[in-house]
Amino acid sequence: MTSQQLKEAIKETAYDLGFQRTVIASLEPMETERQEYERWLALGYAAGMEYLKRNPHFRTSPQLLYPEGRSAIVVSVSYYSEVPEPPPGFFGKVARYAVGLDYHAVIRAKLRELNARIEKIAGRKILAKAYTDDVSLFEQGLAARHGLGFAGRHTLIIGPQLMGTYNFVAELITDLELDADEPYQGTCGKCFRCGEGCPTDAIKFGVGVDANKCISYLTIENKEGIPLALRKQLGRWVFGCDVCQDVCPYNQKPNVSPWEEFSPEKGAGHYLDLISILQLQTETDFRERFAHTPLRRPKLRGLTRNALVVIGNILAEASGSVSASGVSSTLTEKEMYMCLHALTQFLSSRPEPMLKEHAYWALAQHPAEETVSQFKRLMDDEDEYVRRMVGEYL
Numbered sequence: 001m002t003s004q005q006l007k008e009a010i011k012e013t014a015y016d017l018g019f020q021r022t023v024i025a026s027l028e029p030m031e032t033e034r035q036e037y038e039r040w041l042a043l044g045y046a047a048g049m050e051y052l053k054r055n056p057h058f059r060t061s062p063q064l065l066y067p068e069g070r071s072a073i074v075v076s077v078s079y080y081s082e083v084p085e086p087p088p089g090f091f092g093k094v095a096r097y098a099v100g101l102d103y104h105a106v107i108r109a110k111l112r113e114l115n116a117r118i119e120k121i122a123g124r125k126i127l128a129k130a131y132t133d134d135v136s137l138f139e140q141g142l143a144a145r146h147g148l149g150f151a152g153r154h155t156l157i158i159g160p161q162l163m164g165t166y167n168f169v170a171e172l173i174t175d176l177e178l179d180a181d182e183p184y185q186g187t188c189g190k191c192f193r194c195g196e197g198c199p200t201d202a203i204k205f206g207v208g209v210d211a212n213k214c215i216s217y218l219t220i221e222n223k224e225g226i227p228l229a230l231r232k233q234l235g236r237w238v239f240g241c242d243v244c245q246d247v248c249p250y251n252q253k254p255n256v257s258p259w260e261e262f263s264p265e266k267g268a269g270h271y272l273d274l275i276s277i278l279q280l281q282t283e284t285d286f287r288e289r290f291a292h293t294p295l296r297r298p299k300l301r302g303l304t305r306n307a308l309v310v311i312g313n314i315l316a317e318a319s320g321s322v323s324a325s326g327v328s329s330t331l332t333e334k335e336m337y338m339c340l341h342a343l344t345q346f347l348s349s350r351p352e353p354m355l356k357e358h359a360y361w362a363l364a365q366h367p368a369e370e371t372v373s374q375f376k377r378l379m380d381d382e383d384e385y386v387r388r389m390v391g392e393y394l
């Protein structure tokens with residue numbers, strides 16, 4: 001079998017497994033990409049993601065990552081599923097990529113299966129290592145350099161033939177000597193819908209994403225509180241954000257994921273019951289509830305913080321629609337009571353200062369008489385951080 005025939009056979013095999021697009025990449029250092037990456041770092045856009053700042057040279061040198069490697073099989077697979085209508089009450093939205101099972105485990109298993117099938121075709125043992133969303137590799141650079149798609153202004157890889165962006169990127173670095181594919185020449189043209197639609201203005205034209213402002217960063221990677229100035233913009237996003245993808249014209253006809261592992265029924269689903277998050281008592285309860293899903297990433301602390309902000313936003317929305325009789329048109333009296341009760345209970349469980357402050361903020365979004373008087377007391381809170389933050393919005 002010639003190298004070209006093997007390459008074709010690999011692409012077909014990957015397609016049979018569900019990977020919608022496959023390209024072959026060389027492991028040459030990504031020099032231009034590194035310069036772009038360093039420019040982005042220098043602007044401070046990596047926010048608190050220290051692991052991205054440590055070694056740009058290493059991240060852009062796939063050969064250093066796996067010295068036995070000779071080429072990379074770069075694949076993409078759709079995670080898309082339709083979002084149902086939101087349930088009434090206190091529910092937060094989960095970004096599409098995270099509604100099913102943890103993609104790291106699912107994709108690595110499929111890549112191992114791909115490798116086993118390639119071994120049969122090649123008739124020899126292959127040295128290979130599987131990667132996806134692995135911070136040690138600059139996947140976007142590798143994917144764009146060899147035509148998996150092109151990097152849109154939202155920085156995500158846009159596949160050809162309206163494959164759009166709701167796809168994971170993954171790689172199998174192997175010791176196979178294969179010819180690399182050329183870049184794919186796509187373009188955003190004059191469009192900047194992602195930047196215009198981004199709720200926090202995180203997309204910087206021609207530069208990339210300022211993670212300090214990106215809801216995906218703030219709700220998943222960020223270990224601090226959510227900045228006051230951005231809380232309202234989170235809207236209902238409790239984990240990740242899909243706005244820049246939802247508005248992208250290349251996403252008009254997305255393919256539903258070929259794998260049931262990424263369906264909402266298998267994981268946390270598209271909406272989270274926020275009150276139930278506040279009621280999770282321990283890290284063990286949290287791990288059990290979100291076992292094998294991407295939602296474990298921010299831990300109980302991060303997800304609770306996000307839930308509190310979204311609860312605050314729902315309360316604010318409801319208080320804007322309170323009628324003369326004091327009844328909200330978007331929430332029932334029972335829902336409102338349950339929420340205020342859950343927030344009070346949460347506060348009485350003596351949460352750490354950051355979470356306590358977020359709970360106060362949520363309450364402050366619906367200034368019913370009893371919450372205002374509660375607030376006056378909270379101004380005397382024992383914790384200086386809490387007093388300072390509460391002082392900013394009272």
Ligand code: B12
Nearest residue numbers: 036095133134139140151155156157168169208216240241
């Ligand atoms: C850190 C990270 C994040 C951060 C930072 C995002 C960012 N844009 O940098 C945060 C937490 C915000 C994030 C969010 C999301 N992420 Co993320 N993330 C990563 C990760 C781990 C590293 C990305 C990175 O290196 N950023 C550094 C910057 C510099 O890279 P860049 O912006 O892509 O580079 C731009 C410029 O530098 C320049 N450039 C780069 N090289 C070159 C070369 C030349 C010649 C030129 C001219 C320009 C140029 O153009 C690029 C595109 O504009 C990758 C996985 C990986 N290991 O690579 C996943 C990854 C990018 N994320 C992914 C996903 C799905 C998301 C979310 C959609 C999740 C969600 N729904 O909430 C959002 C999307 C937000 C967005 N618009 O980016 C997928 C994207 C798949 C795809 N189709 O592209 C990846 C690839 C993970 C995976 N394996 O599937 N993510």
Ligand code: SF4
Nearest residue numbers: 198214215241243244
């Ligand atoms: S994920 Fe959301 S916040 Fe982040 S860049 Fe896209 S639209 Fe903006």
Ligand code: SF4
Nearest residue numbers: 152153188191194248
């Ligand atoms: S929304 Fe427009 S500018 Fe943004 S990535 Fe899509 S095509 Fe490009």
